[in-house]
Amino acid sequence: MSPFGRNGDIAGAGTLTPPPTTGRNSPRFFGKLNTSMIESKFLAHPEDLGIVAVGFSGGQGKPGVDAAPTALIEAGLLTQLRDELGYNLHGHDTVHLYNDLVPAQDPPHRGMKNPRAVSAVTRRIAGQVYEHAREGRLVLTLGGDHSIAIGTIAGTAKAMRERLGREIAVIWVDAHADINTPETSGSGNVHGMPVSFLTGLAREDKDEFFGWLKDEHRISVKKLVYIGLRDVDPGEKRILRENGIKAFSMFDIDKYGIGRVVEMALAHIGNDTPIHLSFDVDALDPLWAPSTGTPVRGGLTLREGDFICESVHQTGSLVAVDLVEVNPRLAPENDIGAHETVRAGCSLVRCALGESLL
Numbered sequence: 391m392s393p394f395g396r397n398g399d400i401a402g403a404g405t406l407t408p409p410p411t412t413g414r415n416s417p418r419f420f421g422k423l424n425t426s427m428i429e430s431k432f433l434a435h436p437e438d439l440g441i442v443a444v445g446f447s448g449g450q451g452k453p454g455v456d457a458a459p460t461a462l463i464e465a466g467l468l469t470q471l472r473d474e475l476g477y478n479l480h481g482h483d484t485v486h487l488y489n490d491l492v493p494a495q496d497p498p499h500r501g502m503k504n505p506r507a508v509s510a511v512t513r514r515i516a517g518q519v520y521e522h523a524r525e526g527r528l529v530l531t532l533g534g535d536h537s538i539a540i541g542t543i544a545g546t547a548k549a550m551r552e553r554l555g556r557e558i559a560v561i562w563v564d565a566h567a568d569i570n571t572p573e574t575s576g577s578g579n580v581h582g583m584p585v586s587f588l589t590g591l592a593r594e595d596k597d598e599f600f601g602w603l604k605d606e607h608r609i610s611v612k613k614l615v616y617i618g619l620r621d622v623d624p625g626e627k628r629i630l631r632e633n634g635i636k637a638f639s640m641f642d643i644d645k646y647g648i649g650r651v652v653e654m655a656l657a658h659i660g661n662d663t664p665i666h667l668s669f670d671v672d673a674l675d676p677l678w679a680p681s682t683g684t685p686v687r688g689g690l691t692l693r694e695g696d697f698i699c700e701s702v703h704q705t706g707s708l709v710a711v712d713l714v715e716v717n718p719r720l721a722p723e724n725d726i727g728a729h730e731t732v733r734a735g736c737s738l739v740r741c742a743l744g745e746s747l748l
C-alpha cells in the first residue's frame with residue numbers, strides 16, 4: 391500500500407495514512423522523543439504537515455528528477471515523518487505529474503525553455519501550497535527541479551500575508567543562485583531563474599508566462615539569504631551585488647564554519663519572520679548527493695546540510711520546506727549514487743522537520 395492513504399483526491403483535504411512501519415524499533419513508542427520541543431511561532435497547527443509531491447522536470451533538460459518524490463516516499467520518508475516525528479500528514483494521494491498542464495507546443499519565450507508548462511505547473515503548485523499554508527500547516531514540497539519553487543514560495547508568501555499580515559523570508563540552500571533573468575540565462579532553463587521571478591527582478595504580463603505572479607506572491611530581496619553558493623553565473627553575480635542580496639558561499643563556510651554562517655544568515659532574517667527553506671540537494675557535495683542534474687564539486691557535507699536544516703527548525707519560524715533536484719535516474723556507480731542521494735534527501739527533510747540527535 392502506498393504511504394498515501396485513502397481519500398486524498400482533493401489537495402489538502404485528505405489525511406495521509408501511511409502503513410504501520412515494520413522492522414524498526416517500535417517507532418510509535420519513540421513518538422515525540424525524536425522531535426525537538428521547539429514551539430512554532432507562526433503555524434496554527436504545527437503538528438499538521440501538508441505534503442505536495444511534485445513529479446515535474448520541465449525547468450531543465452534531464453529526465454528523472456520527476457521520479458524523486460516517489461523514490462523519497464518509497465525510501466520511507468513519509469512513514470518516518472508520521473511514525474517517528476509524529477506528524478499528521480495531509481495531502482494528495484498520488485505524486486502530481488501535471489501532464490494536463492503541459493501543452494503540445496511550447497516554443498521558447500525570451501529564451502526560456504518550456505515556458506508555458508513551467509508557468510502553468512508552478513501556478514498550480516502555488517495553489518496547492520497555499521491551501522495547506524492557509525490552514526496553518528507546515529508545508530513540505532518534494533520536487534521536482536528547482537523551478538517549482540516559483541510555485542511553492544508564491545503559495546507560502548500569499549498565505550502568510552493573508553494569515554498573519556507578514557512577509558516571509560527565504561533561505562535558499564544551493565550550489566547555484568538560480569537568479570538569472572531570462573535575459574542573463576545562458577541555458578534558458580527556468581530552474582536557473584526562479585528567484586528572479588519571485589523577487590520581481592524578472593517580470594511578465596501574460597499569465598501564460600508567469601504573469602499570474604502578483605505582488606502578494608513575491609518576496610523581498612532583503613529577506614532572501616543564500617547558503618552554499620559555488621557556481622554563480624556572471625549575470626547573477628551582478629544581480630546579487632546590485633541588489634545587496636545576502637549570500638554565504640562555500641568560501642564563507644570555509645572561513646567561518648557552518649555554525650557561524652547559519653547564525654549570520656538567521657540574524658539577517660530576524661526572529662519575527664516566517665521562514666521558507668528551499669533546499670536544493672546539489673548544495674551538498676556530489677560525494678553525498680551525486681544523483682542530481684547539475685552537480686558542483688566542493689559542496690556541503692551531509693552534516694553541514696543537516697545542520698542548516700536543524701538550525702532553521704530550531705528558530706520556530708519555519709513554515710515551509712522544499713527539497714528539490716534529487717534525480718534518482720542519474721545514478722553514478724551502479725545505483726549506489728541514487729540510493730545515497732535519496733537517503734541524504736530524507737535526512738535533510740527529517741532534520742528540517744525537527745528530528746534531533748538526542
Ligand SMILES: NC(=[NH2+])NCCC[C@H](N)C(=O)O
Nearest residue numbers: 536566570577579581582684
Ligand atoms: N536548480 C539548479 N540546479 N540550477 C542550476 C542552474 C545552472 C545555471 N546557472 C543556469 O542558469 O542554467
